[in-house]
Amino acid sequence: MSALLLDGKALAAKTEQELSARISELKSDGKGQTPILATILVGDDPASATYVRMKGNACERIGMESVKVEMPTETTTEQLLAKIDELNNNPNVHGILLQHPVPEQIDERACFDAIALQKDVDGVTCLGFGRMSMGEKAYGCATPKGIMRILEAYDIELAGKHAVVVGRSPILGKPMAMMLLGANATVTICHSRTKNLADHIRQADIVVGAVGRPEFIKADWIKDGAVVIDAGYHPGGVGDIELAPLVERVAAYTPVPGGVGPMTINTLIYQTVDSGEKAIAGK
Ligand SMILES: NC(=O)C1=CN([C@@H]2O[C@H](COP(=O)(O)OP(=O)(O)OC[C@H]3O[C@@H](n4cnc5c(N)ncnc54)[C@H](OP(=O)(O)O)[C@@H]3O)[C@@H](O)[C@H]2O)C=CC1
Numbered sequence: 001m002s003a004l005l006l007d008g009k010a011l012a013a014k015t016e017q018e019l020s021a022r023i024s025e026l027k028s029d030g031k032g033q034t035p036i037l038a039t040i041l042v043g044d045d046p047a048s049a050t051y052v053r054m055k056g057n058a059c060e061r062i063g064m065e066s067v068k069v070e071m072p073t074e075t076t077t078e079q080l081l082a083k084i085d086e087l088n089n090n091p092n093v094h095g096i097l098l099q100h101p102v103p104e105q106i107d108e109r110a111c112f113d114a115i116a117l118q119k120d121v122d123g124v125t126c127l128g129f130g131r132m133s134m135g136e137k138a139y140g141c142a143t144p145k146g147i148m149r150i151l152e153a154y155d156i157e158l159a160g161k162h163a164v165v166v167g168r169s170p171i172l173g174k175p176m177a178m179m180l181l182g183a184n185a186t187v188t189i190c191h192s193r194t195k196n197l198a199d200h201i202r203q204a205d206i207v208v209g210a211v212g213r214p215e216f217i218k219a220d221w222i223k224d225g226a227v228v229i230d231a232g233y234h235p236g237g238v239g240d241i242e243l244a245p246l247v248e249r250v251a252a253y254t255p256v257p258g259g260v261g262p263m264t265i266n267t268l269i270y271q272t273v274d275s276g277e278k279a280i281a282g283k
């Protein structure tokens with residue numbers, strides 16, 4: 001039996017068509033106004049610049065505007081906070097993305113938390129995380145929310161399933177675990193201090209790899225018939241899970257590339273369109 005390929009790239013492309021239609025509608029009844037995403041890139045890390053460019057390109061494909069804010073490596077926390085404040089107060093901006101990581105002298109948490117809840121379309125604030133965790137309305141953190149949208153699109157059952165999330169970072173592992181819990185999975189969170197990692201992973205009906213090390217999670221730690229979500233992304237198109245040997249014996253898996261990555265970007269623009277509709281059309 002060959003596993004179901006969870007095609008994030010195709011799902012993102014399909015959703016972009018729906019988003020284009022919603023933008024056109026907004027343009028016609030919102031006096032030509034479209035939602036606008038502001039992206040903030042601090043410093044000159046080439047990989048971060050590429051991701052931010054990909055986000056701007058996705059906006060363009062659906063006819064949505066984006067404004068790109070670039071700040072130098074030596075930017076201070078105060079300067080970044082002032083910029084975020086300006087974007088919070090700009091009624092034409094409907095979503096704010098602050099690209100992670102920021103240079104080390106900046107208090108990233110303080111800057112994330114300065115983003116107004118209604119503009120937190122990347123789901124990075126403590127307030128948004130807390131609300132999501134409590135089952136209240138909030139935009140989801142883009143990568144884990146993108147993963148939830150893939151699982152939903154493919155009707156993958158979560159209730160009562162044992163999900164093992166490897167990684168507990170603020171914008172990936174931790175919100176992922178809370179979203180799976182919210183969907184009634186039984187959730188185990190593993191991290192760098194976890195003992196007997198392989199034994200935990202062997203129990204998993206659903207495995208989410210979010211470790212940040214290429215092919216760190218070995219194929220033989222994963223049981224037959226599991227659902228495998230690889231959130232990792234490394235140069236050369238490798239994820240955090242050793243995927244190749246699994247393709248024949250798991251139930252479903254996200255490929256790298258073409259799985260989680262495209263849905264991260266799609267979730268960001270999807271939530272920006274939602275935010276824009278609320279602000280422009282009062283929806
Ligand atoms: N496709 C996409 O859209 C995105 C992909 N990514 C990718 O996802 C991966 C994870 O990213 P991110 O969460 O930001 O990374 P971080 O480095 O912030 O977090 C890594 C997590 O993995 C844990 N970890 C590290 N080593 C081990 C180990 N030996 N055993 C168990 N757990 C370990 C860490 O534990 P501890 O907390 O104890 O340090 C930490 O919680 C990366 O490959 C990144 O490129 C990230 C964001 C978006």
Ligand SMILES: Nc1nc(=O)c2c([nH]1)NC[C@@H]1CN(c3ccc(C(=O)N[C@@H](CCC(=O)O)C(=O)O)cc3)C=[N+]21
Pocket residue numbers: 051054097098099100101122124142143171233256257258259260261262263264265
């Ligand atoms: N505030 C914040 N929010 C983020 O969502 C965020 C971030 N900071 N910092 C960095 C990570 C990384 N990230 C990716 C997005 C898309 C792909 C993606 O689309 N990858 C393609 C391949 C891209 C290629 O061709 O190289 C794929 O997997 O198919 C990957 C990684 C978002 N991140």
